Amino acid sequence: MSEPTAAITARDVVKHYGGSTMPVVALKHVSIEIRDNEFFTLLGPSGCGKTTLLRLIAGFEQPTKGAILLFGDHLEGLDPNDRPVNTVFQSYSLFPHMTIAENIGFGLKMKGESQGAIDNVVKDMLSLVKMESFGDRMPNQLSGGQQQRIALVRALAPKPKVLLLDEPLSALDLKLRQAMRTELKRLQKETGITFVFVTHDQEEAMSMSDRVAVMSEGELQQLDEPRLIYERPRNRFVANFIGDVNLVDATVKSIDGENYVCSHGKIEFEVAKILERAVGDKVTLAIRPEKFNIGNPESSMFEGTVTESTYMGTDTYLDVQIDETTNLEIRCQNEHLQQQLPGVGEAVGLNVPSGAATLLED
Amino acid sequence: MEIKLPANPMTRRWLGLAPSVIIIFVFMVLPILLLAVYSFKPADSYGGVEPGFSLDAWTQLFFDRDLDDTLIFDPVYLQIIWRSIVLAAIGTTLSFLVGFPVAWYIVQQKKETRDILLLLVTIPFWTNLLVRAYSWILILGKNGMIEQPLLALGIIDDSLELMYGNLAISVGLVYSYIPLMILPIYASLEKLDFGLIEAGHDLYADRFTVIRQIVIPLCAPGIVAGCILVFVLSLGDFISPSVLGGGKKMMLSNLIQFQFSSARNWPFGGALTMLLLILVGIGSWFYIKASRKVEAMEK
Numbered sequence: 091m092s093e094p095t096a097a098i099t100a101r102d103v104v105k106h107y108g109g110s111t112m113p114v115v116a117l118k119h120v121s122i123e124i125r126d127n128e129f130f131t132l133l134g135p136s137g138c139g140k141t142t143l144l145r146l147i148a149g150f151e152q153p154t155k156g157a158i159l160l161f162g163d164h165l166e167g168l169d170p171n172d173r174p175v176n177t178v179f180q181s182y183s184l185f186p187h188m189t190i191a192e193n194i195g196f197g198l199k200m201k202g203e204s205q206g207a208i209d210n211v212v213k214d215m216l217s218l219v220k221m222e223s224f225g226d227r228m229p230n231q232l233s234g235g236q237q238q239r240i241a242l243v244r245a246l247a248p249k250p251k252v253l254l255l256d257e258p259l260s261a262l263d264l265k266l267r268q269a270m271r272t273e274l275k276r277l278q279k280e281t282g283i284t285f286v287f288v289t290h291d292q293e294e295a296m297s298m299s300d301r302v303a304v305m306s307e308g309e310l311q312q313l314d315e316p317r318l319i320y321e322r323p324r325n326r327f328v329a330n331f332i333g334d335v336n337l338v339d340a341t342v343k344s345i346d347g348e349n350y351v352c353s354h355g356k357i358e359f360e361v362a363k364i365l366e367r368a369v370g371d372k373v374t375l376a377i378r379p380e381k382f383n384i385g386n387p388e389s390s391m392f393e394g395t396v397t398e399s400t401y402m403g404t405d406t407y408l409d410v411q412i413d414e415t416t417n418l419e420i421r422c423q424n425e426h427l428q429q430q431l432p433g434v435g436e437a438v439g440l441n442v443p444s445g446a447a448t449l450l451e452d
Numbered sequence: 453m454e455i456k457l458p459a460n461p462m463t464r465r466w467l468g469l470a471p472s473v474i475i476i477f478v479f480m481v482l483p484i485l486l487l488a489v490y491s492f493k494p495a496d497s498y499g500g501v502e503p504g505f506s507l508d509a510w511t512q513l514f515f516d517r518d519l520d521d522t523l524i525f526d527p528v529y530l531q532i533i534w535r536s537i538v539l540a541a542i543g544t545t546l547s548f549l550v551g552f553p554v555a556w557y558i559v560q561q562k563k564e565t566r567d568i569l570l571l572l573v574t575i576p577f578w579t580n581l582l583v584r585a586y587s588w589i590l591i592l593g594k595n596g597m598i599e600q601p602l603l604a605l606g607i608i609d610d611s612l613e614l615m616y617g618n619l620a621i622s623v624g625l626v627y628s629y630i631p632l633m634i635l636p637i638y639a640s641l642e643k644l645d646f647g648l649i650e651a652g653h654d655l656y657a658d659r660f661t662v663i664r665q666i667v668i669p670l671c672a673p674g675i676v677a678g679c680i681l682v683f684v685l686s687l688g689d690f691i692s693p694s695v696l697g698g699g700k701k702m703m704l705s706n707l708i709q710f711q712f713s714s715a716r717n718w719p720f721g722g723a724l725t726m727l728l729l730i731l732v733g734i735g736s737w738f739y740i741k742a743s744r745k746v747e748a749m750e751k
Contacts, residue, residue, distance in 0.1 A: 148654060150653075169658075170653040177654045183651040185666060186648075245654075248655065
């Protein structure tokens with residue numbers, strides 16, 4: 091036994107909604123392993139199935155096919171109240187007729203803990219989010235951000251094995267959202283509980299997660315660390331969904347040790363051999379806009395003509411035409427006032443460092 | 453011709469309200485005041501009242517006048533009042549126990565199904581109250597729909613005597629007024645945030661606990677409204693006790709009706725009516741108190 095047991099194992103999970111005649115497919119054969127004590131994020135556009143997967147883990151829905159395991163135990167047939175898993179809801183769902191302390195203590199009370207033990211945990215939980223004096227207030231007396239924190243510790247209070255978070259930051263304003271990201275990450279580290287976080291916001295996913303699962307149309311597109319999701323997107327969907335990207339059609343020209351040399355017209359890119367491809371195969375390359383180095387047209391790998399230039403403060407975005415059919419988006423950092431960037435209509439030399447371009451599956 | 457409206461906005465407002473105020477005053481407030489006044493007058497022998505002031509009607513609620521004019525405590529009317537309250541309370545409780553699950557079931561259906569079910573709930577209101585009461589005789593009565601098969605199968609050998617008692621009256625009350633329990637409860641359940649129910653389940657509460665600790669407290673206004681409506685109307689009902697109770701078990705309203713008809717004692721009828729009004733008033737006060745508490749919480 092070398093592999094530790096995963097916190098959550100989803101095995102070939104399928105979920106259909108509606109009748110058997112016109113079923114809506116929410117999940118198609120999704121298999122995911124979520125490790126113990128990690129901050130795991132399900133990322134995708136709305137309707138990608140991320141919330142469905144979360145609800146299946148919580149027990150609000152039952153999978154049509156497949157199995158979900160919690161630390162190796164089957165969850166099939168267990169109601170939400172029989173699963174040692176708690177949820178932080180998008181709309182907080184604090185009980186309006188109970189005080190903050192009663193809200194936080196609700197889960198423990200249902201588990202049959204003594205009032206003394208409940209009071210202690212409630213105190214700890216309130217100090218965890220620095221809201222010690224709020225115990226006697228009612229939910230409607232709290233601001234959105236405060237309600238959010240209470241919803242969080244209410245779900246943490248019963249010490250669940252896994253905490254599920256359903257877009258909990260989407261109702262907050264930007265400043266508060268950024269502050270809550272740091273706080274969530276801190277709470278995850280302090281409590282050591284596995285967090286499964288659902289969001290459509292890539293920044294949220296990148297900044298908090300140990301690993302991110304990108305989903306689209308009920309399928310898992312890629313599961314990796316944030317860095318790899320960004321630097322090595324597996325396919326067009328992931329490359330486009332996370333950040334900005336240039337997709338370049340190319341042909342495998344030669345194999346050079348651990349790299350392929352791919353050509354687009356006269357331009358050659360060196361890409362890591364992450365997929366099996368033969369010489370002559372058509373491939374798609376992904377290059378992030380900030381990977382290019384600009385230089386003199388004469389001494390650079392290739393050149394193009396600037397067709398558009400947009401000053402954005404930290405960066406300047408250039409739109410560069412390199413041949414009749416291909417335009418590249420290039421991002422240059424604005425270093426100092428004296429920096430001279432090529433203007434519209436001028437020629438510009440472009441360099442792509444080895445490994446900056448990556449091979450896509452499709 | 454030009455009609456000149458008064459310049460003062462207050463006067464204008466009252467002028468606009470005048471027709472309804474007059475109708476309510478003449479047809480509702482005035483008769484009640486009249487009854488209140490009558491209850492303090494001596495009765496004459498022909499069903500009217502004599503001039504003067506008398507507390508006879510009110511003392512009659514509790515005391516009987518002996519031959520030598522001494523007052524003896526007589527609980528006969530109090531018993532009828534008490535029975536009315538108990539039967540109305542039983543009817544209300546049964547209506548809640550049946551009505552709440554029905555409302556709970558309806559609210560969980562699809563929108564189109566809900567509308568149909570709500571329409572079905574109101575069916576008892578489509579027919580006359582008296583006809584509805586008589587239909588229960590066919591069900592509960594001797595050789596009725598319940599007894600006949602049981603007799604035929606030999607499960608019982610004698611009549612169950614379901615009719616003409618408290619049971620039959622309670623059934624009649626529940627059947628007559630249960631829509632008034634279901635509709636307000638449904639209305640408040642419909643507004644309930646079902647995310648709270650999921651949150652409750654998620655925090656280890658089973659179905660029953662979620663209903664008891666989350667749904668019922670949050671739907672209290674609807675539940676209290678339903679209970680008050682059923683209780684008040686049950687308290688004033690005279691068809692169920694006279695048709696299904698066989699007139700043997702009198703309720704307050706039967707007694708009132710009796711005073712204005714056969715007994716020809718209008719002052720006593722007036723006193724009884726005032727008493728019924730007071731009981732209803734107490735119930736309504738509880739309702740207003742309960743609903744204010746919930747409103748303050750949801751703000």
